[in-house]
Amino acid sequence: MSATSTEPVLRVRHDSWTRLLYLQLGAFAFFLYAFSPSIDLLKDDLHLSAGVAGLHSTCYAVGVTAGSLSAPWYIRRLGGSRPALWWGLVGLSLSVGLFCAVPALSVTLPAAAICGVFGSLLCIAVPAALSRAHGPETGPAAITEANAVAAFVGIAAPLAVGGAAAAGIGWRTALLSVVPLIGLLYVALGRVREPAWATAEAEPVAVGEAVEAYGLGMVDTAGTSAEIEASSSSDEREPAECGARRVGAQDLADSGTERLGVRAQAAEASTLLVRATVPAPRLPSDQPVRSATFRDLSRRFWINQLAGVCAGAIEFCLTLWCATLLRDRAHLSAGVAATGVTAVVAGMAVGRTVGGRLALRVPIDRLIFAAFGTNLVGFALFWATANPVVMFGGLAVAGLGVSVQYPLLAARGIEMADGQAELAGAVNMFGGGIAVATAPFALGFLSDRVGIHTAYLLLPAFIITAMAAVAASGRWAFREGTIPA
Incomplete structure (x- = not known):
C-alpha cells in the first residue's frame, strides 16, 4: 500500500505584480540582446576599428558598476521597487534614444555607460522585489522564471536588429523599438502596485537560493x-x-x-x-563588530573567481563579435549575421530553463565541467567551419553551455566565502564587470591585427583557464539541492 504525501506542492503565485516584474526584466533583456549585435553594425556606420567599437562594452560595464553601487540608495530614494523600476525603464529608454540619435563616438560611448547604469538597476531591483513578494519558499523559483522569460524575450531582439538591417530600415529602428515596448507595458500594467503585505516586511532568502538570480539579484535582509x-x-x-x-x-x-x-x-x-540567510547576525553591543574584508576570503575563493571572470568573458565575446565572424567566414550580409546572437540566446534560454533542475540531481563540479565542455564543443563547431547552418548550430550549443556557467560559479564562490555571502556577491559582480569591460575590447583589438577568426581563439583559452581554475580550487562540501529548480 502506497503512502500519500500530505505535503503541499509549492507553486509560484502568478499575480499581476509578478507578471509585471517578469515583463520589466524582459524589456531589459530585449535591449541587452539588441545592443550586442548593434555594436558591430555601429562599427560599420562610423567606420571604427573593432578595438574602438569594443570600447562600448567597456563603457557599458563601467555603467553597470556605477549602477550596482548606487542601487540601494536609488531604490530607497524613489520610495520602493515600483517607482524605481518604472523610472529605471524611463532612464533606459532615454539613454537608448541618445545612443541611436547621434552617430558620433563622443555620444555613443557615454550613452552606452548610461544604459549600463539603468540596466543594472533593473537587474537588481526585479529579483529583490520577487524575493520580497514570494518569500524564501517560492521566491527563487519566481526569479528563475523571470530569467527564463527574459531569455525567451531576448531571442526576438537580434532577429529584430538583423531583420531591420536587412530590410534597409536600419538597426537603430530595431533597437529603438524597446521604447514603445516599455510604453505599451506601462499602458497595460502601469497601475499595478506592489502588494502591501510584501512591502511591510521582507522575508530572508537563503544564500543558495539567491543564485537563481544568475548573479543579478540581491538578497533582502x-x-x-x-x-x-x-x-x-x-x-x-x-x-x-x-x-x-x-x-x-x-x-x-x-x-x-x-x-x-x-x-x-x-x-x-x-x-x-x-x-x-545573508548577512551574518549582528553581535551584541558589548562585542566588537569587524567588517569582512577581502583578506577573509580564502585562496580557493579567488581561484574560483578567476573561473567566474572567464565565464563572463566568454558570454560577452560570443554575443558581441559572433556576427563579425559570420560575415567574415560565411559571407553573410550584416543583417543576417546579426541574427547569430539569436542562436546564442536561444541556447541560453533552454539552458536556464532546465539548469536549476539539473543542479538538483547532478553534482555541482560535474555540471560546471559539463557546461564548459558543451561550450567548447559549440565553439569548435562555430569556429572550424564556413557553413552558416553549422555555425548557427554551434552558437546554439555554446549558448547552452554559457547559460549555467556564471550562476553555478557564483554559487560555488558563495559557499567558499565562509559566511561572507554579501562580500562574495560584490566580488562576483565586480568580476563580471571586469569581464565585460576587458574581454570584448581585447578580442576586437586582436581582430584588428590578426583577423577575427584567429582572435576568436581567445574563447577556448578562457574556457580552458576556467576549467583549470575549477579543478585547482578543489572539491568542497556543496549540499545537493542548494540551487532550487
Whole structure:
C-alpha cells in the first residue's frame, strides 16, 4: 500500500505584480540582446576599428558598476521597487534614444555607460522585489522564471536588429523599438502596485537560493535584522509573542515555561534562521563588530573567481563579435549575421530553463565541467567551419553551455566565502564587470591585427583557464539541492 504525501506542492503565485516584474526584466533583456549585435553594425556606420567599437562594452560595464553601487540608495530614494523600476525603464529608454540619435563616438560611448547604469538597476531591483513578494519558499523559483522569460524575450531582439538591417530600415529602428515596448507595458500594467503585505516586511532568502538570480539579484535582509533585534528585546514582551515570531512550530508560551527559557529557545531559533540567510547576525553591543574584508576570503575563493571572470568573458565575446565572424567566414550580409546572437540566446534560454533542475540531481563540479565542455564543443563547431547552418548550430550549443556557467560559479564562490555571502556577491559582480569591460575590447583589438577568426581563439583559452581554475580550487562540501529548480 502506497503512502500519500500530505505535503503541499509549492507553486509560484502568478499575480499581476509578478507578471509585471517578469515583463520589466524582459524589456531589459530585449535591449541587452539588441545592443550586442548593434555594436558591430555601429562599427560599420562610423567606420571604427573593432578595438574602438569594443570600447562600448567597456563603457557599458563601467555603467553597470556605477549602477550596482548606487542601487540601494536609488531604490530607497524613489520610495520602493515600483517607482524605481518604472523610472529605471524611463532612464533606459532615454539613454537608448541618445545612443541611436547621434552617430558620433563622443555620444555613443557615454550613452552606452548610461544604459549600463539603468540596466543594472533593473537587474537588481526585479529579483529583490520577487524575493520580497514570494518569500524564501517560492521566491527563487519566481526569479528563475523571470530569467527564463527574459531569455525567451531576448531571442526576438537580434532577429529584430538583423531583420531591420536587412530590410534597409536600419538597426537603430530595431533597437529603438524597446521604447514603445516599455510604453505599451506601462499602458497595460502601469497601475499595478506592489502588494502591501510584501512591502511591510521582507522575508530572508537563503544564500543558495539567491543564485537563481544568475548573479543579478540581491538578497533582502530586512527580515533577518528584524528577527535578530526581536530576539534581544526587553523582558516586557510576552512569551507567546516571542514564540509566535521565532519558532512557530513550538508553543513557547506553555504555563510552566520560564521567561529565560523562552528567550533562550527564541535566540536559538533565530540563530538557525540567520545561518541560512545573508548577512551574518549582528553581535551584541558589548562585542566588537569587524567588517569582512577581502583578506577573509580564502585562496580557493579567488581561484574560483578567476573561473567566474572567464565565464563572463566568454558570454560577452560570443554575443558581441559572433556576427563579425559570420560575415567574415560565411559571407553573410550584416543583417543576417546579426541574427547569430539569436542562436546564442536561444541556447541560453533552454539552458536556464532546465539548469536549476539539473543542479538538483547532478553534482555541482560535474555540471560546471559539463557546461564548459558543451561550450567548447559549440565553439569548435562555430569556429572550424564556413557553413552558416553549422555555425548557427554551434552558437546554439555554446549558448547552452554559457547559460549555467556564471550562476553555478557564483554559487560555488558563495559557499567558499565562509559566511561572507554579501562580500562574495560584490566580488562576483565586480568580476563580471571586469569581464565585460576587458574581454570584448581585447578580442576586437586582436581582430584588428590578426583577423577575427584567429582572435576568436581567445574563447577556448578562457574556457580552458576556467576549467583549470575549477579543478585547482578543489572539491568542497556543496549540499545537493542548494540551487532550487
